[in-house]
Amino acid sequence: MKKLLSILAVSVFALSANAGTLDDVKNRGFLKCGVTTGLAGFAAPDDSGNWTGLDVDVCRAVAAAVFGDSSKVEFTTTTGKSRFPTLASGEIDVLARNTTWTFSRDVNLGFEFVGVNFYDGQGFMVPSSLGVTSATELDGATVCIQTGTTTELNLADFFRLNEISYEALPIETNDEARENLFAGRCDVFTTDASGLSSTRAQSDNPAKWIVLPEIISKEPLGPLVRHGDHQWGDVVRWSMNSMIIAEELGVDSSNVDAMKSSNVPEILRLVGVEGAYGEMLELSNDFAYNIISQVGNYSESYERNVGPDTPLAIGRGNNALWNQGGILYAPPFR
Amino acid sequence: MRSNLNFFSDQKFRSLFYQILVVGLFAFGLYYLMTTTAYNLEKRNIATGWRFLSNPAGFDISFSPFLDYKATDTHLKVYFVGLLNTLLISFCGCIAATILGFIVGVMRLSSNWLLSKTAYCYVEFCRNIPLILQIILWYTILLQMPLIKQSKEIGKGFFVTNRGLYSPRPIYEEGFGIVFVVFILTVIASFFIRRWSKKRQETTGQQFPVLWTSLSLIVFLPLIVFFISGSPMSLGYPALKGFNFKGGMVIRPEFIAMFLALSIYTGAFISETVRSGILSVTKGQREASGALGLKPNWIMRLIVIPQALRVIVPPLTSQYLNLTKNSSLGIVVGYADLVHGFGGISLNQTGQAIECMVIVMATYLTISLIISLFMNIYNRSIQFKEK
Numbered sequence: 001m002k003k004l005l006s007i008l009a010v011s012v013f014a015l016s017a018n019a020g021t022l023d024d025v026k027n028r029g030f031l032k033c034g035v036t037t038g039l040a041g042f043a044a045p046d047d048s049g050n051w052t053g054l055d056v057d058v059c060r061a062v063a064a065a066v067f068g069d070s071s072k073v074e075f076t077t078t079t080g081k082s083r084f085p086t087l088a089s090g091e092i093d094v095l096a097r098n099t100t101w102t103f104s105r106d107v108n109l110g111f112e113f114v115g116v117n118f119y120d121g122q123g124f125m126v127p128s129s130l131g132v133t134s135a136t137e138l139d140g141a142t143v144c145i146q147t148g149t150t151t152e153l154n155l156a157d158f159f160r161l162n163e164i165s166y167e168a169l170p171i172e173t174n175d176e177a178r179e180n181l182f183a184g185r186c187d188v189f190t191t192d193a194s195g196l197s198s199t200r201a202q203s204d205n206p207a208k209w210i211v212l213p214e215i216i217s218k219e220p221l222g223p224l225v226r227h228g229d230h231q232w233g234d235v236v237r238w239s240m241n242s243m244i245i246a247e248e249l250g251v252d253s254s255n256v257d258a259m260k261s262s263n264v265p266e267i268l269r270l271v272g273v274e275g276a277y278g279e280m281l282e283l284s285n286d287f288a289y290n291i292i293s294q295v296g297n298y299s300e301s302y303e304r305n306v307g308p309d310t311p312l313a314i315g316r317g318n319n320a321l322w323n324q325g326g327i328l329y330a331p332p333f334r
Numbered sequence: 335m336r337s338n339l340n341f342f343s344d345q346k347f348r349s350l351f352y353q354i355l356v357v358g359l360f361a362f363g364l365y366y367l368m369t370t371t372a373y374n375l376e377k378r379n380i381a382t383g384w385r386f387l388s389n390p391a392g393f394d395i396s397f398s399p400f401l402d403y404k405a406t407d408t409h410l411k412v413y414f415v416g417l418l419n420t421l422l423i424s425f426c427g428c429i430a431a432t433i434l435g436f437i438v439g440v441m442r443l444s445s446n447w448l449l450s451k452t453a454y455c456y457v458e459f460c461r462n463i464p465l466i467l468q469i470i471l472w473y474t475i476l477l478q479m480p481l482i483k484q485s486k487e488i489g490k491g492f493f494v495t496n497r498g499l500y501s502p503r504p505i506y507e508e509g510f511g512i513v514f515v516v517f518i519l520t521v522i523a524s525f526f527i528r529r530w531s532k533k534r535q536e537t538t539g540q541q542f543p544v545l546w547t548s549l550s551l552i553v554f555l556p557l558i559v560f561f562i563s564g565s566p567m568s569l570g571y572p573a574l575k576g577f578n579f580k581g582g583m584v585i586r587p588e589f590i591a592m593f594l595a596l597s598i599y600t601g602a603f604i605s606e607t608v609r610s611g612i613l614s615v616t617k618g619q620r621e622a623s624g625a626l627g628l629k630p631n632w633i634m635r636l637i638v639i640p641q642a643l644r645v646i647v648p649p650l651t652s653q654y655l656n657l658t659k660n661s662s663l664g665i666v667v668g669y670a671d672l673v674h675g676f677g678g679i680s681l682n683q684t685g686q687a688i689e690c691m692v693i694v695m696a697t698y699l700t701i702s703l704i705i706s707l708f709m710n711i712y713n714r715s716i717q718f719k720e721k
Contacts, residue, residue, distance in 0.1 A: 081682050108381055109685045130577075138669040141577040142497065147674075150680035152393040156405035167578065168394040170679060171668050185496055185587070187577045226379070 006017050021093055021225070022066070022282060023233035030072040033059035034092040037077045037173055040198045041306040041314075042098050042118075051075045055096040057301040058117055058223050058240055060294070062094060065239045065287040070294040079173055080148035082111055087226060093295040094236050098192065100150045105224075114237035116222040117298075118306075119318040120325060121215035122154050123193040125200060128210045130187060135214040139164040144177045144186035146170075151191050154217040178202065192219045194306065194314055203312035242288035242329040246297035248321055252297040256289060266310060270333050277333070288333075298328070336407050372689065384686045387413075393679055397670040409680045416675035417697060419707070423592050423671065424658040424701070430597035431657060435604025443560055453605065460602040466663055468599055473591035473667040482578065491571040491582060499590070502569040503583040509566035517556040523546030588669040592661065600657045607649045612640035643716045651709035655702050662698075672697060 025031055035043035035055055043053040051073075059176040060070040078086050078097055087095045088110065098120070099105075101113040124135045132138065135158070145152050147170035159166050169186050171177040178199050189199065193215060200209045223240065225233050246252065249267050251259050259267050268274040272286035279285060295301065302319065305310045320326025341347055361553045375382055386412045394405050398415045399422070431676055441453035479496040480486055486494050491502035524547075531542035560566070571669070572582025624630075624639045662673040681690035 056716050081678060084682075084685065085687060104685070139576060140580070146670075147679050152679065153683065156392055160405060166394075167396060169396050169668055170393070170670075170674075174666060176668075180477070183496060184481040185477055 002156050010199045021229045022235055025066055025093055025232075029067075029093070030074050031059060032074050032076060032084055032092045033062070034076050034078045034086055034095040034097055035059070036097050037079060037175065038097065039174055039195060040201055041194065041310060041312040042198065043075075043096070049315070052305065054118060054301060054305045055098060055124055055223070057243075057295050057305070058096040059094065060234075061243055061291045062236055064290040065235060065242075065281075065283055068284065068286075068290045072292075080146055081123040081172070084111070087111065087224070089224070093232070094225050096138060098195070098221045099224060100149060100192075101220045101222050101224075110227040111224045111225050112233045113222050114223045114233055115240050115330075116220040116328075117240055118194060118221040120219040120221050121152055121193050122190060122191040122217040122219055123182075123196050123215050124212040125189045125196040125209050126187060126212065127208055129208070132212065134161055136164065136213045138166060138188060139141045140166065141187040142169060142185070143168045143188045143190055143290065144169050144171055144180050145190055146177050147172060149191070150217070150219065155190055158216045174199070185242070192221070194221075194312070196316050197251045197306075197312040202315075206311075231282070235283065238281060239286070242270065242291050243295070243298040243301065244290070244321075244328060245333050246292045247299040248323070248330070251292055251297060252300055253293055256292045260289075266333055365486075375688070376589060382686070382689070384689060386680075386686050386689070389684070391680060391683070393683065395670050395675055396668065399586065409676070409684065412680050413672070413676040413693065416670065416672035416677075417665075418627075419670050419675075420658075420661055420672040421701070423589065423596065423661045423664065425671065426593055427600065427657050427661065428595035428654050429605055430593065431600040431653070434597060434601030435653075438601065438605035439608025439612065442605065443612055453617070456604045459606055460598055461606075465595060465599045465660055466666055469591055469595040469663055469666055472594045473587060476587035478692055479587075482505050482574070485574075485579075485619065493572060493579065495579075496582040496587060497578065498586045500572040500579045500582045500584050502571050503581065505568050505569065505570050507566040509563045512563055513556050513560045513566070516559045517552070520548075520551045522721075524551055581616065588664070588667045591667050592664050592669045596657055600653055600660075603653050604650060607646050610710050611644075611646035612638060614645045615641045640716065644718070647709065647713045647716065650712070651706060654705050655711065658701055658705065661697060 008145065034300055035051065035053070035057075038044045040051070041053055043051060043055045046052050054152055055077070058072075059073045059075070063073045064070040066072075076086065076092050078092075078095070082100065083095055083097050084105075086092055095111075096117075098118065100120075103115065105111055124138070126138075127130050138159075143155060145155055145168060152168075152170060155166075155168065169180065171180060174191070174195065177189060177191075180186055181199075182203060189196065191199070193211065196211050200206045200211070203209060225236055225238055241304050245266075246256075249264065249270065251267060254273060261272050262268060265274065269277060271289040271292070272278060272284075276285055280288045281287070284290075296304070302316065303309065306314045308315060316326060318327050320328060322329040342351075348425045371666045372382075381699070388408050390406050391409050391412050392405055395403055395412065395415055397419060400418045401411065401415050403411060403415050420608040438453045438456060441449045442457070444450050444453075477496050479494055482495045482497055483498075488494060491500075493500040524544075527542075527547060528544050531544050535541055572579040575581075602719055619637055619641070620633055628636070661671060664671040665674045665678060668674065677690055684690075
């Protein structure tokens with residue numbers, strides 16, 4: 001009886017969750033992607049209801065790679081708390097939700113981070129009227145934080161290390177935390193520096209807020225998939241890497257067609273003229289061409305969503321390519 | 335085959351068969367759920383077990399009035415902080431909801447048009463709007479209170495801000511213990527006075543003003559001792575230092591919003607229970623007691639309420655249970671209860687979803703069963719005693 005049951009259990013779950021996410025996605029006809037409930041620049045619906053953002057572009061790149069059509073994505077919003085169960089249960093295929101890559105999430109929670117699409121660090125934002133210029137002057141302040149994040153743990157560590165007291169106010173979503181900050185329920189808002197820029201851009205008068213200079217943690221943000229399905233992990237990893245490699249090679253959405261007759265071997269491999277790299281992933285050979293022509297390279301995505309010309313106005317900093325002063329580095333396409 | 339059929343047409347056998355079938359299916363379903371869960375957790379390399387309880391939590395909690403909590407404490411302590419906060423809001427909510435419910439229930443039966451219509455509007459308005467909206471409404475209103483730097487002082491040491499209500503804090507000095515002991519003694523004494531006066535009334539028919547005697551004992555005797563021993567208590571006033579007030583006591587807006595919403599919402603239900611209880615006492619009872627010359631408030635206290643309680647208490651129990659369970663909605667305003675702290679932050683930081691949820695569910699079950707137990711004991715004590 002017990003044997004029968006376990007066979008039954010195995011067969012039911014072997015069918016549903018882990019095996020062949022790529023096949024599931026292909027059969028379904030669209031990609032299911034988990035994003036934030038709305039963080040401008042990373043994932044937020046625009047005026048006409050289309051999702052845009054740096055994380056959204058990762059999802060669109062994967063859709064372009066699998067289907068040759070970047071619009072075949074269904075977005076699911078997740079909170080800091082619901083994101084992991086949503087991914088683990090198979091409701092989404094990939095989670096691109098400015099999620100920090102940490103040891104315990106990678107190992108203990110059973111996920112696989114496929115890379116980093118934004119190097120971030122935790123910072124503090126205060127009203128400029130407070131006259132505070134450094135986070136070490138925040139003794140006794142009330143701090144709003146989004147709960148269920150690495151932020152919460154870094155915050156406690158930082159204040160403990162500097163031996164200053166504070167009062168934490170953990171809040172469920174970024175939006176609610178923002179409302180609490182704007183209403184003056186707390187003095188300080190802390191999250192990843194990119195999130196602070198995003199929050200500041202959403203206030204009535206961005207000049208009323210300043211971001212303090214301290215960056216108190218490493219926050220490598222990246223997309224992740226379920227542990228164990230390596231083929232699918234490879235698809236997402238190389239969809240993202242292709243965008244970074246394209247920037248490095250100077251290939252963008254405007255010149256990608258012309259690049260098909262380039263004389264640089266790596267470009268020819270990237271756009272699918274030489275070699276059969278797509279086939280190794282069980283995709284078409286021009287998967288990277290589709291990504292670049294429909295979504296663009298990493299630089300285009302960055303400038304469009306979070307770059308200096310957007311309301312967020314975040315310079316490239318660490319997110320510049322490795323040969324341009326940053327740490328963005330993708331393994332070679334060969 | 336034939337004997338089989340005969341067996342099945344036996345009513346006793348048939349009912350036994352179906353009962354075993356149902357229990358068997360249920361057990362199978364439970365077993366199936368548990369084995370597949372365990373299988374999947376193992377397959378996804380998700381660690382299970384209770385070890386995480388003794389790991390340091392690493393995060394801070396905004397509201398811990400009973401335990402001294404630090405970020406270096408364990409997840410187990412997070413659990414106790416959350417449990418106490420849940421018990422606190424449930425206890426305060428139940429008391430306030432009961433008082434409000436009794437007042438409004440009686441108001442609705444009043445012959446005064448304005449009073450009864452006000453009560454009617456309150457009940458219909460509050461019990462027909464989802465609780466979560468009421469919590470958010472109260473919280474939003476509280477966030478519109480003055481900013482901390484522009485706080486208004488109402489009375490010495492009392493401040494209203496959108497970070498809470500600040501008040502002076504009593505600081506006990508040496509010698510306050512005597513005052514406390516005297517207070518306890520007067521409370522015990524008033525119990526004896528009550529017993530003595532009851533006995534006296536039964537034997538002689540004479541009444542004794544128990545309430546006033548006890549109250550003045552409990553209030554004045556400790557006060558006299560307090561002043562004789564040289565006022566061994568001072569007040570710590572809140573003062574604005576840096577970002578926040580320091581030195582006083584504070585009630586946070588998260589707590590106030592939860593308290594108001596829970597007690598007003600549940601109070602509306604309780605008032606209907608109270609009204610039905612009072613209406614269940616027949617008019618003849620009141621008329622008869624009036625004819626015996628009892629005063630109106632005696633009629634209420636001695637004749638109507640004791641009989642109404644028999645109808646009121648069972649549904650009142652379920653309102654208490656509802657309020658306790660509804661307190662888990664505190665998560666929408668960041669009230670640091672069991673679900674927010676242990677069932678939320680700890681769960682999320684450790685990833686031990688099943689373990690945390692099992693503990694939280696078992697805790698709510700236990701709290702509910704304890705409330706039921708006490709309410710059932712009380713219910714039995716007020717039932718008709720047939721002699």
